Amino acid sequence: VNDRRLLAGVFEEELGFDNPLPIYRAIDKLDKIGVEGVRRELERLGLSGSIVERIMEIISWRGRPGEVLESVRRGYGSNEKVREALDHLEEMLSLADDKRVELDMSLVRGLDYYTGPILEVVLDEPRIGSVAGGGRYDGLVGMFVGREIPATGVSIGIERIIDAGLELGVYSLDVKTVAQVAVVVLDRRYYRYAWAAARLLRRGGLNVRIDLSRASGQVQRRKASRLGIPVLAFVGAKEAEGGFLTLYSAAKGERVAVPL
Structure with missing residues (x-):
């Protein structure tokens, strides 16, 4: 992740740029042309060697969001654009709370x-x-x-x-679907229960298909059969009222009631 305001504020403070779009477009090519290619693109814009090197240093900042944001706040927190971006990113990232998220100052997205x-x-x-x-x-x-x-x-x-x-x-x-279980809804009144059941099965690590067309139970079974889904999970009045699923194995021809 990154924020356009963060980039704009840092470039404004460091380099005095009020229109960094041409620079963004050059940086956006980093994955395709590499560091040296971006350096040449920036030089073609008429930027001095010292400014080019400073830009290259700025876009090398990357890592855990909290660490990078704190570093940026210490250096550029007086800039209004930077403050807005930092506050927004910190709130957004606190909601995501995902260790796989990185803040990457080279991420610019070339569109203006x-x-x-x-x-x-x-x-x-x-x-x-x-x-x-x-x-x-x-x-x-x-x-x-x-x-x-x-x-x-x-x-x-x-x-x-x-x-x-x-x-x-x-x-x-060669495989028609990755679904391991098809939830077959026998009564439309119990779609909410069927969705909850599908969610529980997915949390258990299963790939689950539930028909969105609200077709009849017979049509849902035919679709599952054509796709080669091995297990059907039936949801009707007795299942919804009793808090369970009826599982059917097509290969074994067996049914079993499983509590949720």
């Missing part, structure tokens, strides 16, 4: 409409670049309606995720 927090999602392996990315853009929607509308968006690289999954053996193109 971002106004606040920005993010990219990467895999440890395979190293194929970001598989998702986006951020906050308060001014974009307002261009069409004449007023500022807060907005956040994230795009997902479906093809990259598929390629990574195939390489890691997470799934195979």
Whole structure:
């Protein structure tokens, strides 16, 4: 994660830039052209060697968010943009509380409409670049309606995720679904119970499919059969009222009641 205001404030304090967009676009190429490539891009913008080196140092700051943010606050906390970004990021990260999140000052997202927090999602392996990315853009929607509308968006690289999954053996193109259990809802009144049951099964480590079309129980069973899902979990009046699921193994032809 990063924040456009954080970058803008640091560049403003360090280098006196009030329009850093050309610099952002150069930094955004880091994964593709490497450190030396970015250095050459910055030099082509007419920046002096000392400024280029300072920019390269700033974008090397990366690590656990708390440590990086505290360092930035000590050095640049008097800048209004930096303060806004720090307060926003600290609140956002306290809600996420995920040890896998890093703050990376080289993350800029090259498009010029971002106004606040920005993010990219990467895999440890395979190293194929970001598989998702986006951020906050308060001014974009307002261009069409004449007023500022807060907005956040994230795009997902479906093809990259598929390629990574195939390489890691997470799934195979020969398999129709990864679902191990299909929740079959026999009575629409009990969809809430069915969703809760599916959530519990997923927490137990199972891949669970639940039909979103609210089709009949017979249609749901046929879909599960075509997909080759080995276990059906039936939800009807007796299951919902009794607090259990009826599990059916297609291979064994056996049924068993499992309490939730």
